[in-house]
Amino acid sequence: xxxxxxxxxxxxSSDPGIYKRTAAGSVAKLHNTNPHLNSKMLADDQGNxxxxxxxxxxxxxxxxxxxxxxxxxxxxxxQLGNLQSTRLHQITSFLWLGSNSLYATVDDAILKIVLP
Numbered sequence: 001x002x003x004x005x006x007x008x009x010x011x012x013s014s015d016p017g018i019y020k021r022t023a024a025g026s027v028a029k030l031h032n033t034n035p036h037l038n039s040k041m042l043a044d045d046q047g048n049x050x051x052x053x054x055x056x057x058x059x060x061x062x063x064x065x066x067x068x069x070x071x072x073x074x075x076x077x078x079q080l081g082n083l084q085s086t087r088l089h090q091i092t093s094f095l096w097l098g099s100n101s102l103y104a105t106v107d108d109a110i111l112k113i114v115l116p
Contacts (some may be wrong), residue, residue, distance in 0.1 A: 001043035008041065009034075009051070018049060018060060031060050040093045042102075050102065052091035057104060057113065070113050071106075 001007075004023030007030075010016055018031045018041070034053060041051045047062035056071030076090065094104040100115040 001032055001047075002045065005043070007043060007051075018051065030067060031064055033060075033066060034060075041093065042096050044096055045098075050094065050096070052094075052104075055090055057091060057094070059115075069115060 006021040008019055008021070011018060015029070016032075016034045017029045018033060019027055019029050021027045030049070041049055043049050049060040050069075051058055051060065054074045055076035056073050057069050058066045059069050061067070071091075090106070092105045094102050094113075096102050097112075102113050102115075104111045104113055
């Protein structure tokens with residue numbers, strides 16, 4: 001993020017979750033969840049973290065609340081439309097665009113996702 005923090009997921013066999021490593025080197029667990037370990041994570045300017053798991057895109061608020069924002073939890077496939085009814089294949093990467101939107105790569109497609 002803009003403050004030099006690094007966000008990462010830990011292997012499910014060793015205390016899974018989302019972690020933050022500060023620029024000073026300290027590591028803290030932020031949330032008890034099991035994101036897709038090959039997924040990228042990113043933080044926006046408000047300190048929210050975006051990550052993928054089970055073919056869906058999630059937002060972890062700066063207060064620690066996890067919210068499904070695109071896709072259907074545990075339902076893979078490709079069906080575009082309203083964010084809550086969209087089904088996605090495995091999300092391989094995403095990029096924050098600012099102004100509540102991001103790009104996500106899914107299989108052979110690049111999707112622009114505009115958040116509510």
